[in-house]
Amino acid sequence: MTLTQLNYLITIAETGSFNKAAEQLYLSQPSLTSAMKELEKELGITLFYRSKRGVTLTGDGTEFLYYARQIYGQYENVLEKYGKDSSHKKRFGVSTQHYSFVVKAFVDMAREFDMSQYEFAIRETKTAEVIRDVSTMKSEIGVLYLCDFNRKAMVRLLQSAGLEFHHLVDCQAYVYLWKGHPLAGEDSICFEQLKDYPCLSFEQGDDSSFYLAEEILSTNEYPQVIRANDRATMLNLMVGLNGYTLCSGIICEELNGKDYLAVPFRDDEENANSAMEIGYVIRKNTFLSRMGERYLKAMKEYLVQSNTRL
Numbered sequence: 001m002t003l004t005q006l007n008y009l010i011t012i013a014e015t016g017s018f019n020k021a022a023e024q025l026y027l028s029q030p031s032l033t034s035a036m037k038e039l040e041k042e043l044g045i046t047l048f049y050r051s052k053r054g055v056t057l058t059g060d061g062t063e064f065l066y067y068a069r070q071i072y073g074q075y076e077n078v079l080e081k082y083g084k085d086s087s088h089k090k091r092f093g094v095s096t097q098h099y100s101f102v103v104k105a106f107v108d109m110a111r112e113f114d115m116s117q118y119e120f121a122i123r124e125t126k127t128a129e130v131i132r133d134v135s136t137m138k139s140e141i142g143v144l145y146l147c148d149f150n151r152k153a154m155v156r157l158l159q160s161a162g163l164e165f166h167h168l169v170d171c172q173a174y175v176y177l178w179k180g181h182p183l184a185g186e187d188s189i190c191f192e193q194l195k196d197y198p199c200l201s202f203e204q205g206d207d208s209s210f211y212l213a214e215e216i217l218s219t220n221e222y223p224q225v226i227r228a229n230d231r232a233t234m235l236n237l238m239v240g241l242n243g244y245t246l247c248s249g250i251i252c253e254e255l256n257g258k259d260y261l262a263v264p265f266r267d268d269e270e271n272a273n274s275a276m277e278i279g280y281v282i283r284k285n286t287f288l289s290r291m292g293e294r295y296l297k298a299m300k301e302y303l304v305q306s307n308t309r310l
Contacts, residue, residue, distance in 0.1 A: 001039060001042055001043070003071075003072060003075055004035070005035055005036075005038070005039045006068045006071060006072045007025075007072060008021065008025065008027075008032060008035050008036065008039075009036065009039065009047065009064075009065065009068050010065070010068060010069060010072060011024055011025055012032070012036070012048070012055060013057055013061075013065055013136075013138075014138065016054045016055060016056070017054045017055065018032055018033060018036075018050075018055060036048070043064065045058070045060040045061070045064065046058050046060065046061070047060065047061035047064065048061055062136070065136055066135070066136055066137065069136065069137035069138070070137065073137060076090050076091060077289060090117065090118050090119070090289075090291070091118070091119045091120075091121075092118060092119075092120055092121070092140060092289060092291035092292065092295070093120070093121035093122070093123065093133070093138060093139035093140060093141075094106060094121070094122045094123070094139055094140070094141050094142070094143065094295065095122075095123040095125055095129065095130045095133035095134060095138070095139040095141075095142045095143075096122070096123070096124055096125070096130060096142060096143035096144070097124070097125075097127060097130060097143060097144050097145065097202075097214045098124050098202055098214060098230075098231045098234070099143060099248070099250065099278070100231070100250075100251065100252035100255050100256050101250050101252050101299065101302050101303065101306070102122075102124075102143045102299065103122060103124070103252070103255055104252045104254060104255055104302055105295060105298035105299040105301075105302050106120075106122045106295065106298075107255075108298040108301075108302070109291065109294050109295040109298045112294060113291065118291070120291075121139070123139060124230065124231065126202075126203070126204050126205050126212070127144055127204060127212040127213075127214060128204065128205065128212055129205075130142040130143070130144050130281070131144075131157055131158065131161050131163065131281070132161070134161070134163055134281055134282065134283060135161035135162055135163060135283065137283065140282065140288065140289060140291075140292045141280050141281070141282055141288075141292055141295060141296070142163075142280060142281040142282075143168075143278070143279070143280050143281075143299075144278075144279070144281065145214075145216075145248070145276045145277060145278045145279070146165065146276075146277045146279065147216055147274050147275060147276050147277065148274055148275070149210070149211075149274065150210070150211040150212075150213075153211040154211060157211075158281060162283055162284050163281045163282065163283060163284065164281065164282060164283075164284050165279050165280075165281050166279050166280050166281070166282070167277060167279045168278050168279045168280060168299065168300070168303065169248075169250075169277075169278050169303050170275055170276070170277050170278075171248045171249055171250065171275070171276050171278065172249070172264065172265070172274075172275060172276070173216045173217055173246050173247075173248075173249075173264075173265040173274060173276065174246070174247050174248065174249035174262035174263060174264055174265055175189045175194070175244050175245075175246060175247075175262065175263045175264075175265050176238075176244060176245050176246070176247040176249075176251075176260065176261075176262050177238055177242070177243070177244040177245075177260065177261065177263070178235075178238040178239045178242075178259055178260050178261075179258075179259055179260065179261055180239070180259075181197075181238070181242050181244070182242065183197075183244075183263065184261060184263070186263055187263075187264075188263060188264040188265070188266035189263050189264070189265060189266060190265075190266040190267070190268055191220065191265075191267075191268065192268070194222075194244060195223050197224065197241075197242050197243060197244055198224040198225065198226045198237070198241055198242075198243045198244075199215075199222040199224060199225050199226070199243070199244060199245065199246075200225075200226050200227075200228060200234050200237055200238065200243040200244065200245040201213065201214075201215055201225055201226070201227050201228075201245065202214045202215070202227070202228060202229070202234070203227040203228065203229050215245055215246045215247070216246050216247075216248075216274055216276050217246055217265075217274060226241070226243060231256075235256065235260065238260065239259070246265060247262060248276050248278060249262040249264075250278075250303070250306065252302075252306075280296065280299070
């Protein structure tokens with residue numbers, strides 16, 4: 001087993017394709033396939049299921065990938081500390097629910113490094129994938145939220161994935177909409193006022209449940225619901241259909257623009273407000289890289305300095 005083989009394995013798992021991995025690694029596909037067959041033979045396990053659609057990890061492959069990332073990650077840390085003249089690119093990734101302040105902190109962190117020397121990745125994705133990415137060390141840090149409703153289920157999921165949750169900020173629910181919305185001038189907005197407008201929610205995939213929803217108050221009965229996959233589409237739907245979503249109230253105007261605002265959600269007897277605890281997750285018993293430490297610092301600095309209503 002070699003570090004080169006581990007790097008090949010990680011790249012195939014990330015691209016989901018031998019062809020794409022070979023292109024990224026500047027190898028021929030037969031050479032890459034041969035290297036993986038040799039690794040499988042040495043380990044005595046099958047790492048991938050192969051099909052016309054690409055490749056997916058087997059159960060053994062998923063388990064081995066975790067150890068491969070640990071070993072290769074330590075190798076990258078040694079290169080970072082001692083191989084200053086090395087041409088090897090160091091990796092750092094973040095997986096997150098859809099929070100603009102997370103992207104802003106990533107931008108601030110990346111500006112401090114020579115990006116020609118690093119492979120940075122930020123993945124705004126589904127809740128289950130945030131957990132999976134950090135568990136398999138595809139990303140070093142994940143960002144998501146807990147509340148009274150989802151806490152027990154989420155903590156159980158995090159523990160089974162070998163992750164630990166660290167607090168960043170507490171906040172109440174806000175109604176996020178565009179400045180031309182009929183309710184934009186309200187000091188606060190209750191559930192009854194929202195019934196004529198579509199509630200926008202981030203799609204969570206086939207394994208979705210109320211516990212994985214990004215939006216607080218996900219168990220409420222909304223007369224109109226539209227699901228989207230990305231933040232840009234969500235913003236377009238706010239303008240085009242007077243849609244709204246429920247969020248933390250933390251808005252980064254530098255990235256989202258000044259055409260949107262967050263209005264406090266006003267609870268009633270049937271629709272109580274709820275506190276969101278946004279935090280980051282990392283694997284247990286791991287040390288953050290220099291990029292990871294700087295990224296956390298950038299997030300915390302933004303949350304302290306921002307003028308949002310927390």
